[in-house]
Amino acid sequence: MGRKPCCSKEAGLNRGAWSSMEDQILTEYIKLHGEGKWRGLPQRAGLRRCGKSCRLRWLNYLRPTIKRGNITPEEEDLIIRLHSLLGNRWALIAGRLPGRTDNEIKNYWHTKIAKTTKAQQIPNVTTNQPISEAAQLHSTEAIKPRVVRTKATRCTKAVIIPFLAQDGLVHNNEPAAAVAAGPTTSRSSMVDHDDEYGKTSAGTESLLSPLMMISEKENEMSCSFIRDFDFELEEHLLSDFFNEDLVGFPSDFENRVEINDASRKSEEKLLLTSEDELLDCSDLQTMAALIDSDLDWLQVLSKTL
DNA sequence: AATACCTGCAACCGCGACTAG
DNA sequence: ACTAGTCGCGGTTGCAGGTAT
The missing domain is CATH 1.10.10.60 (Homeodomain-like)
Structure with a gap:
């Protein structure tokens, strides 16, 4: 070429x-x-x-959407955790930090985090350590990140998932916006949505912005979600999670997956499907269970939008 | 005060992915 | 299927400002 x-x-x-x-x-x-x-x-x-x-x-x-000022401890913690999951995929990491650019995060990583933690050992990412401690415990040399490489699977069709209220009833007129968000590519949805959802900061806010409007409580939930994420989940599933904006997903969703195992099949028909290729059955089942597991965060989101 | 060294950040470079023809 | 053009990403470099000697 x-x-x-x-x-x-x-x-x-x-x-x-x-x-x-x-x-x-x-x-x-x-x-x-x-x-x-x-x-x-x-x-x-x-x-x-x-x-x-x-x-x-x-x-x-x-870009006017760029956030000036220092990286906050919360942002730093998120960077560290996402890096342990995704590796040096700065654009993807930046996608979870509205207003921050991949370049900025990359620079920050190299100048602050990686340097200050060089001699440290692998942290226990799944613990609830204070942010600063978690940062200090990270080392680029020591860490062998369980990096998730996303697959470039294009999804051009979406199915609106009916809103399930706390009463357990399905409300078709209240779609779960985060899931029903139009054409997307799973490779990096937060980047590729620019055209459909307006201009973003490095494509970082297209879907994230609405989510960022939710309460601090829900933001906290997202942090917990990342903190408690089980790395043993299938790689492609994890990949899908980071390519979708499931901010606010309950931190204990993994347990709920097991609890709701029996109800998986009933939800399969509601899931996103790809025009080019259907997700394989295990994906569908797992995703169905996840969605079925706890819809509180979707409720909050739906009401916000 | 002068110099060397360090740090942080903006910018550059090259490659791979994507897309249209 | 192939080619050429374009875009986006990640690694690297260069420089300005700060700090130490």
Whole structure:
């Protein structure tokens, strides 16, 4: 596959730090015309930069949704835990941290977390240690992360899952928004939804934003979910979880999976299906059980939206 | 005050994935 | 099925500012 040489090597193009004027031009252009078409953007906008450079500058610095300021201890803890699960998949990790960019997280990891914990041993991720302690216990050298590699399975069709209220009745007019969220790819749904769900911060907020509006209690639930996640779950299942925005999933869902084992089959028909290939039966069963296990978080979400 | 070293961050580079023709 | 163009990601580099000597 013939690939053109990097455009940054073209003669006459500016390189290095961006000037405020360049920032302004780029920002104004994107405000008017939107993101995308990076290759031709510099020419159209009148910038002497390569498209790649423009994209990077916008995504990592100029976007209005970017959160400034230091990484909070909560964010740090989340980064650590996600890294132990996903490895150096910074874009995916950034997808769980609204307003943070993959570059920022990557830099943070290299400069703070990895460095300060080099000599430490493998932490017990499943314990409820205080955040700072958990951070100190992490070591990039020592950790052999149980990295989850997501599969690029495209899902172009979604089934609305009827809302199940606490009374146990199904309410078709109250869909569980997080699950019924239109066409998606399981590879990185939070990234790929940009077009369907509006502009995001590095594609990080498309589905996450609504979820971030839920109460602090629910956010806490999501932390617990990650903290208590059982790494022995099947890899592809875990992968699917991180590619969907199941924030707020109950922390003890694994136990509930077993409890609700008997009710799995009845829910199978409600699950997401792929146009290209159906999920295999075990996936369906497991997912059905998970959804069946506790719908409180969906309730909260549904009411929020 | 001058210099060397360290740190954090922005930017660059190259590759693989994706898509359209 | 194949090719070419484009995009996105992860690794790496370079530099500015801070700190130590």
